Amino acid sequence: MSSAVPSVPASSPVRDLLALTRRPEVISFAGGLPAPDLIDVPGLRAAFAAVLAGDTGEGRLQYSTSEGDPDLRRALTAVEARRGIECEPDDLLVTTGSQQALGLVAHALLTPGVPVLVEEPSYLAALQVLRLHGAEPVGVDCDEGGIDPEALDRAAAKSGAEVLYLIPNFQNPTGRTLDAERRVAVAEIVRRRGLWLIEDDPYGQLRFRGAPQPPLVTLPGMRDRTIAVSSLSKIVAPGLRIGWLYAPEELRARLVVIKQATDLHTSTVDQAAAAHWLGTADLDAHLARLRAAYAERHDALLAGLPDVLPPGATHNDPAGGMFCWVRLPDGSDAGALLRRALDRNVAYVPGAAFFAGPPDPATLRLAYSAETPVRIAAGLERLADAFSGAA
Ligand SMILES: Cc1ncc(COP(=O)(O)O)c(C=O)c1O
Known part of the structure; x- marks a missing residue:
């Protein structure tokens, strides 16, 4: 007798895409990842050491x-x-x-x-x-x-x-x-x-x-x-x-x-x-550091983006967070263009997966949080190459 396994929805296409973008040669505007260089690694290492110091097995474990x-x-x-x-x-x-x-x-x-x-x-x-x-x-x-x-x-x-x-x-x-x-x-x-x-x-x-x-x-x-x-x-x-x-x-x-x-x-x-x-930790100082870095990365992205996007595309200009939203000209397919982008070692997330109803295939999400301004500028050049002549 075979027993049926209840089905679950398919794996997230964004998670699958993130696996591809882990390669170091890829400049990734894909994942909503906090900047690794802004994580307080020494502070967290000290925090774990402190909470385990002297633990007899009756406390934190x-x-x-x-x-x-x-x-x-x-x-x-x-x-x-x-x-x-x-x-x-x-x-x-x-x-x-x-x-x-x-x-x-x-x-x-x-x-x-x-x-x-x-x-x-x-x-x-x-x-x-x-x-x-x-x-x-x-x-x-x-x-x-x-x-x-x-x-x-x-x-x-x-x-x-x-x-x-x-x-x-x-x-x-x-x-x-x-x-x-x-x-x-x-x-x-x-x-x-x-x-x-x-x-x-x-x-x-x-x-x-x-x-x-x-x-x-x-x-x-x-x-x-x-x-x-x-x-x-x-x-x-x-x-x-x-x-x-x-x-x-x-x-x-x-x-x-x-x-x-x-x-x-x-x-x-x-x-x-x-x-x-x-x-x-000094949370005020830590958050100030994050905000300053994300402002800089946002500015690096927004400074170059208009020249990279094809005529008729639009984008927004968020006042915080990690993401910028782009709409390519009518008739564009950001999912199909991603293949051209990945061939050039640059990644973003096509917007279609984020829609509850009928998706808008012309949209895409760019995360500026996890790349430095220098790599953001290089990533924009690759995106320009991916978008140009792709109509
Ligand atoms: C809007 C929103 N909610 C929740 C989460 C989940 O975050 P976590 O489980 O890491 O706290 C995320 C992560 O990207 C998010 O963007």
């Missing part, structure tokens, strides 16, 4: 609670306060990267067949999580100011969705930020329609221009209906796999049980090292 290390949760309340979210350690659940937070929330809130409202386009691995739980992502129109509140209201009415997933700062993949007026309008729609909001913000601390916008969870009436998700991946190191979520009490209690059933708890030693690092 033992099982721990599902909610997360109390020292880490205390340190994360300070990180939350920086972005205007006042909370207590008990309000937070530590997760194995913010990706796990998305999975836990999907498990708690979604049933097969339900629609979930998302920005169009949106973070590919969030679409993957939603689909894995059988939900149907419904793309809502966006422009440079973020999600369009009128389109959101219409889509909420039409779909009957009860959940909205948003990345309000320097969105993945577009680099767009939801503007201040629209935050108020979106919050009003969320309240009026009784939606849950999943507010995913791994990039907000990486603003290098302009004033920070308030998280939606801090707007009136939003605390009871928002799950605010964030991560150390983009500001400390993704290999730590430390994310967290704020959720209202009743939902958080359910999420703790789901977390328990998923992986018992996030690595004890990684949590302790992250708490140690946050307690000893």
Whole structure:
């Protein structure tokens, strides 16, 4: 007798592409990776040494609670306060990267067949999580100011969705930020329609221009209906796999049980090292260094980009984060052009995979975070060569 294995959605095309771009000769605008040279390796090495020093096997190498290390949760309340979210350690659940937070929330809130409202386009691995739980992502129109509140209201009415997933700062993949007026309008729609909001913000601390916008969870009436998700991946190191979520009490209690059933708890030693690092590093100085470097890399990309793109192409100019969004002229296929780019040892991510609905094949995402300005300039020359004469 043969037993059937339940099917899962195909592997992410972006993950598959990233494997190709690991070759040193490739200049990669593909992955949303933090710059390796900006990770505080000595500080993290010291943090791991400190938390293991003198451990008898009863501490940082033992099982721990599902909610997360109390020292880490205390340190994360300070990180939350920086972005205007006042909370207590008990309000937070530590997760194995913010990706796990998305999975836990999907498990708690979604049933097969339900629609979930998302920005169009949106973070590919969030679409993957939603689909894995059988939900149907419904793309809502966006422009440079973020999600369009009128389109959101219409889509909420039409779909009957009860959940909205948003990345309000320097969105993945577009680099767009939801503007201040629209935050108020979106919050009003969320309240009026009784939606849950999943507010995913791994990039907000990486603003290098302009004033920070308030998280939606801090707007009136939003605390009871928002799950605010964030991560150390983009500001400390993704290999730590430390994310967290704020959720209202009743939902958080359910999420703790789901977390328990998923992986018992996030690595004890990684949590302790992250708490140690946050307690000893100068986070202000560290973030200032990241912002300055990303501003420089953004500027290097934007300085050369207009000359590289074919006539009729457009691109945006994000004020922070890691990504720039490009639309090639009508009729272009960024997926097909990628082959020409890879032949020239330069990579980007075609935009099509990020769409919940019909994809726009002319779009692509350029990440400027992981390459130096010198390599960005060289990468642009290769891109120009890939794009020229390819019509
Ligand atoms: C919008 C968004 N959310 C969540 C994640 C997952 O990050 P992590 O699991 O490393 O915290 C990413 C990673 O790129 C992201 O771009």
